Amino acid sequence: MVAFAGTSCARSSTIFRFQGASMRVSGQLAVIVVLGAAGFGGWYAYQGGHLAKAPVIGSYFAGSAQQATAPGQGRRGGATAPATVEVDTVKTGRVVEVRESVGTVRAFESITVTARIAGIINEIRFEEGQNVKSGDVLVQLDADERRAEIEQAIAEANRALALKNEISIKLDRAMTLNRTGAGTGAQVEDLTAQVKSLDGSLASAHAQRKAAEARLEELTIRAPFAGRVGTRSVSLGAYISPGTRITSLDDLSRIRLDFSVPENLLGRLKTGQTVNATSAAYQGRTFKGIVSTLDTRVDQATRTIRLTAEFQNPDEALKPGMFLSVGLEVTTKDDAILIPEEAIVSEGLRQIVYPVKDNKIERRVIRIGQRQGGKVEVLEGLQPGESIVVLGVQRVRAGAEVVARPVGSPPPAPPVPAANREQPSRSSLNVPQAIGSALAAERR
Template sequence: MTQLAILAAIGGAGAGWQIYGEQFGLRPPLEMLGLRQASTQGGARGGVQGGPVAVIVQPVRVGQVVERVESVGTVRAREAVTITTKVAGIVEAIRFTEGERVDAGATLVQLDAAALRAELDQARAMLDDSRSQLVRGRQLQAGATIAAQRLETLEAVARQAEGRVRQAEARLEELRVIAPFAGRVGLRQVSPGALIQPGTVITTLDDTVRVRVEFSVPEVYLARIRVGSGVTAHSSAYEGRRFQGTVAVIDTRIDPATRSVRVISEFDNADEALRPGLFLTVELVLEQRDRALLVAEEAIDPVGDHAYVYVVRDGRARRQEVRLGLRLPGEVEIRDGLNAGEPVVVRGVQRLRNDIPVRVTETLTRPTS
């Protein structure tokens, strides 16, 4: 009788909840109906009830990574000078064409030298006469006598004549404006017949077969910059073209205002595409690792400041903490925690927990992106 009473009470309670629930839109607790809620947490997390979790893996691959820092730079000619004259004079002839390449020592401008040529001719004539008198004095026969003082005087006159010739030649040379090095001349600023003064700008001369690119790098990278490091540059003026150079000079001082160090790189410029003053975007190679370990980006399971991956070992997913390096398109460098060739889960990571059985359905051999 007692059991029948209990069942009746339960049945009555269920009926009461059904009537009450229909009136107010409520459902009775499952416990009152003698039922229990099925737990699905185990199946969702590990899939143990349904067998091993199906996953796709990819071996840790070995590849090259290059760590760079980006900056902006300006092209400078390796050698550059403004051509001027040291003396006053009238432009007699212009011996260059704007924009052409000239050799070192080539005459660019000739100033009027008529007066100096006449002076040089006179000095040379005096030199010839003094040398002739000196030779005759030295060739006198033994019986002829000549005062030693007279011979010394002739020698002094000859030396003075030589000095006047050299002086006239030097002044004449100053009237010829030459190229101090091989390069390309710019626009000319004078015309034939113009009277120019010392310091008057005639043109410019730039050696652009090899150019320099100056840029600044934040001081935090100072210890990683090396002379000889690779530099890549590109400009909006040359879409799709990239120029390759190397670090030539690192400044000895850090700019206290910008907290950066100035770096000078050199680029071969045989076609002279890089013009002085051109603005460039520069990438400086800080470090290159030829045998870096790489995994797919989706294999990383970040937790706070830590990063984990799941490695398949003996049919189970082992959670492994790793130290990340550079991020590449679709891949991440692993600096510590994995070995080359280890199978890492790249699909199905969200359904895994440590040491859960897994079933590999596919092994990828190429990057997933």
């Protein structure tokens, strides 16, 4: 009896648990059915346009629909709008092939002023840094001894001349007596020989005078050309020997610039080519000159050839010994095809551009030359007048359709949706603002 009662209780407990589980499952199914019905009803209302008629929610759905169908976005799975790119026309211009180098400045004419003979400095007739003309006296050495030699040579010449005149008179008298028979021929011959000897003495005296005058001139040190003198190395009264430095003299109105270029340019080098030089001492200033001399030999160690360029230097800004950066204009082309650097896409060793024709993209391989001022010379692959993509090359591909507008032009204003034009106040408000407005209206 007890066992039967226990079994009955166990069965009752099992039935209660089964019923409880059945009720929970039924509740969950009911919730799912309700949510499904609500979702279906909302979808049906949206598809039928009933939500658009609501005063608050309708404006939100209308704005969402307009944003979903905005230009350039498209719906999921639909075709995307053409990309907008900026294009430019291929033009021609001047391109200069420039080769870089470095050079050293030297004066157009430059010497170290020295003395040819020994002597004592009697006068210094220049100031340090002074501009002098050709022939100006710089230094005068003591010349008393040389003047004495000149005076002695003059006296010797005068003595020989006076003696010659005296002998000449005797010769004329002897010749007269000889014609009358009172004189002898031997006397005439003797006097004639004396006159010839005195002629030699007179010539020697004149030569000695000229030599003394030349030695006197060597004691006067003059400027051989116009220029500017440097610092002096001697003082008044100093004894100098031949070769002693007195000062320097440089013609700085023009300067020479020596620089070297590789020998592979030898076939394109010539005198008269333009040279642009810059110095760290004068930021932003460019000095222009021309090639005046090409060396006759190529340096075997560096395989370069030396060139000399001449520059006008009226303000003497360039000094001998300065270091300059040099740009040699090797060739000049006035009708080169030029495109912006931004239009070129590098793929390995190839250069790619994207021409635009009838709003369709082409892909073309080109060969480039010189780069200059943000422009690139095109040697092959493009013709003047063609349009190419400059900005937006990453968004295009061959055969794609694009919307092209000139480079640098302002982008077009986006179109205003019709709903925004009819109800500007609602379209400019977001959802919280619309709900707040609706609640305020209800309260009124």
